[in-house]
Amino acid sequence: MSVLLEFRDVSASYNGAIAALHGVNLTLHDGEFAALLGANGAGKTTLLKAASNLLPAERGRITKGQILFDGQDVTAHDPADHVRRGLVPVLEGRRCFKTLSIEENLITGALGKGLGRSAIADGLEQIYDLFPRLKERRKVAAGLTSGGEQQMAAIGRGLMARPRLFVLDEPSMGLAPLVVAEIFAALSRLNRDTGLTLLVAEQNSAVALRHAQHATVIENGRSVLQGRAVDLAARHDIRDSYLGGAVV
Known part of the structure; x- marks a missing residue:
């Protein structure tokens, strides 16, 4: 599978002083369903906004490294252009x-x-x-x-x-478990039936690992763990240290 999105040693900050990402590496292949896991404030939202070139709107910027979407530097296109090219974000907060x-x-x-x-x-x-x-x-x-x-x-x-790449930030936030299950089942169906590439940031590690194929754990702005979702879910040490002891 070809690489659709790639973070190469990416660091980012806000207002030129507040560091939010520190050398993040992440590779997402065409057709994959990947989860981005971590606690509130770990850097997940910053990472997703950086992928869509939304950081400048919040006085943020990439200070090191490079993000490539379909082989092109994401900072070379504005957010609207990214949507036309197929990188579509759904931001946190049920924005309607x-x-x-x-x-x-x-x-x-x-x-x-x-x-x-x-x-x-x-x-x-x-x-x-x-x-x-x-x-x-x-x-x-x-x-x-x-x-x-x-x-x-x-x-x-x-x-x-x-979208070619669908990026979602905390789709389960504040929702009842049955609704969360319905939403993630729909996302899995899209990935399975249409080959849509998905990158989903989630605090609910249990549901994310149940549906995703690969996962990256972010802690304090750093990518600390990566691997197959089923492998991360099976390791008690990882669950206890990074995922709040979630059992899948």
Whole structure:
């Protein structure tokens, strides 16, 4: 498999002084489902924003190393261009347009890609097949739906942009276990059936390791462990030291 995303000894900081990443290395191949694990504040969000060239908007920058998406330095393209090239992020926090309906939220994802009516209709059909609950609630304002439905809408909006690499930050945050299971089952289905490449940052190591193929553990801005998800999940020393003793 070809390399789709690569972090080469990447360090990053905010405001020129606050160090957030320290020599991170990570390689993601086309078609993989990879998990990025670590506690709150470990550097996961900074790493994902660096991949999409979103750090400058928050007075952050890469201070060392290089990040390549599809062979090109990510800093050579702005975030909107990355979406057009197929690198689509879903940021933390169930970000929806509250006054727009669920379906209108989904359609906004396609507009950024410049898709026509036929492609939008096909995309909506695929999202509703993936998340039947959204079809039932498609005419309801997003602000009046549950947290789980808003997260599904945020994921669906990203998928409407037809990503090659789908980057998600804490998709399980604040959601009930059954909803989390439904979301991760949908992501696994996408990876399995369509070959979509996924990089998912998660504090919930149990669910992430259950679905991902590979995992990287981040601690204090450093990549401290990497390997097959099943191997990391099986090691008690790793679970106790880095994953909060989670049992998969």
